[in-house]
Amino acid sequence: MILILLIGILLLGGILAAISGRWSSNLPRWISLAAIAVDLVLSGRIWAARSLSASNAWYHEVDWNWVPNFGIHFHLAVDGLSFLMLILTFFLGIVAVLCSWTEIRDKIGFFHFNLMWVLAGIVSVFLAMDLFLFYFAWELMLVPMYFLIVIWGHERRVYAGTKFFLFTQCSGLLMLIAILALYFLHHQATGVYTFEYSELLGTTLSRGAELAIMLGFFVAFAVKLPVVPLHTWLPDAHTEAPTAGSVILAGLLLKTGGYGLLRFVIPLFPHAAHEFTAVALALAVIGIIYGAVMAYSQTDLKRLVAYTSVSHLGFVLLGIFSWNPLALQGAIMTMICHGLSTGALFVLVGGLQERMHTRDLDRMGGLWTVMPRLSASALFFCLASLGLPGLGDFVGEFLVLLGSYKVSVALTLFATFGILASTFYALRMMQRAFFGPNTNSWRLPDVTPREGLIITAMVLGLLWLGFHPQPVLNTFAPAMHNLQHEVQMRAAAPGSQP
């Protein structure tokens, strides 16, 4: 029940925010904050009440009949992996509300409605254990995100929003076909119509079918992650979205792609994924280097940060398809830390844009003397992003590289160059924006208390993840063990290969 509450509170909060927007501009903000805070408390209760037996990685479950004619269940469940993603979602949700406090002055009620509903969609994606429900939530989170971009975005918002929607919808429909194919093949093999994740796990597929269906899923997640060459929506969408939208896009929506690969692609199709490993790893490394090079050559600050996402999420793909404990732990760590560090960078860029009304690096310079505190925090998050030891991102990327080293030395070597390149773009950004002479004679207010609160929380989070990542890794361990166990069993199962 508590899982349904998590989603329900967000949905209800959104509706209340929309209605209250008629009377007051601050009421929707407080309602949204309260709704997310309640969810955070509820997830604390899930954590406290989890069963600690080794055999059961699931903390909590809800399973209702939804559309019995098709064997569709309303099945939500949370394990360590989902739990970490939930916490990240709520944390960044609060950040998103706070960072748009002064940025959004127009249609505030409807803005928070969309914000709450996109969070509800994301939470459902992380919890869904029925493939139909998963697809349902997957598509549903698009619509409010689309509105966030096209209504409150910057200059080319309609173009960016439409591109985002079309890319995700097209790949999503391919996934729907793949889900349906799996559903009918499962029925042929067992005589049971079901979309249930745990039952579909055991489906025996021919080699060709497995590969084709796996690709259907992979494309959907690859667009979200994003994997080069399916990434072209990302720089546009991130750049044009309002700050809260960028934070949610980079911090959460991209993670749903990684989550999908971890939860669905590899456990459901271990053989096909194994065959596909070489391609996926190569794509990952291409993404890492391509993202870094593109980031280096941007003059739009927001676009620069967007391209760093392409690079960082390449590590996630690398870790997931290396599929050993080290690499998987690294992938999860990277997902979480990227959410914090890139989210924080978007908040800072949003803050700059709000003050300067530009994102152009050429018009900046010398901002350190004007806004020392904001600049120092930018330096901190840039260092986190380039992988400074002691901060979260380093742990994630280091673990991924350790894991992928066992799979392919050559690719790991190239991926390491990606880290090197990240130093270039991060330092270039610092140098162009914050150091040097203040040629444009900017006079700008420094960090407000509200921004200070966001920045402090994110700094502490990154430091904690950097120095003491073990609790996070422990949380994820039983879930990861389960996933790996499933894959090993299936790989060893006789008769599954032709």
Add this chain to the structure above:
Amino acid sequence: MNAIDALALLPLVLLAKTAVLVMLGIAVKRSHKLTLGLTLTGLAASFLSIFAVARLVPRQVTLLLLIDRYALFYLGLIIASAAAVAVLSSQYFGKHDGQCEELYLLLVLATLGCGVLVTSVHFASFLLGLEILSVSLYGMVAYFKGRGQGLEAGIKYLILASASAAFLLFGLALIYADTGSMAFSSVANLSVGKANLALLLPGIALTVTGIGFKLGVVPFHLWTPDVYQGAPAPVSAFIATTSKTAVVALLLRYLEAGTQQSKAVFLLFAVIAVASMCAGNLLALRQNNVKRVLAYSSIAHFGYILVGFLAASTMATGAVAFYLVAYTVTLLTAFGIVSVLSTSEADAADLEDYRGLFWRRPVLASVFAAALLSLAGIPATIGFVGKFYILASGANAAVWPLILVLVLTSVIGLFYYLRIVVTLFSTLPEPQSSTQKLEWGSAFVLGGLALLLIWLGVYPAPLLNLIRATISGLN
């Protein structure tokens, strides 16, 4: 024909009586409210009689009509949508000065034609139903004599519909010459091999021309955008939903066997389906007129429905039925919004009329956006479940190329739906005051439709159960 047979015909008989009553009513006293009341009462009585008749079926009444659960299901859908159109018309035509009572008469007659179509199992009743429908539609399309576009649309529809009816008649004659039977079951001879295919196949092709014209599928679609644009908005809604639903129901009865038994027929429909999906979605891309967009979108949607038709299984029949309900609900909602926003001078068809509608009329705009997203097949709307059902039945029948075309073209389709949605939410250059009041009747209908659109999109099980029960009676 005995008493029970006569009773089984009750829904159709009541429709016919309603038409007579409405005509007499107009003759006695010309009153918009009275006519509307008579129409709605008649439609409601006919709708309720379906439940009474449901216990008597299946029953073949003469050679011409077969009343079974399948027919009753579609009858219900047709009558309900006709009633919705009647209510929407009352606000739309109430704004105009001219006499609008005859529209209801034509509406009831057209509904009767649709009813005959869904129950017919014989060429004679097929043709009769089709002509009752078409002749009433001519009048409805060109109802505003003063509007040039309306007249143009009416004449276009008249000429093309008559031509297609001629094709149809010729096709039916060929089939009769070949098989010596005018029952739909004669088409099943395709498989047995005793028929002379040289006559039968051209016969089927020609009848498909007639049916394709009514459905507005490519290459018989040319009339669709002009007629949708020129006709009054509620009439466009009727053409798009009620009349097409009836023809699809007929098509399933008439040719479902044919697609399974003849490669040529399958191929014919596959080409039509692919062409409709592609052309409908591509041509809609550059339209700035909402009614024309909806017209092209309906071409594409009937392409999707044909995919379900080609999948040809019990599941697919259910999928088509569900899709038709979804499509009817969605399109009635969309056209309902268009007719509510229309003024007495012109329909609210230009995209610019909708700019920033959300900030002026949040509820109307939200409902319209929901309808557009339903047409695009986004989850939590009935359109999504319909598309899912069609895709599932296609995957079940392994018609992969068709499914792939469906998916790719519906992504193209998404683009123009989003364009309208963006317009709804974009900011107005200067605030306008809107004068169109929402009458309680239209509000009730639109509210009900919107509720169905979301409710069945989130929890489709009741409708699925109903459809399952319906199909189990079809054999």
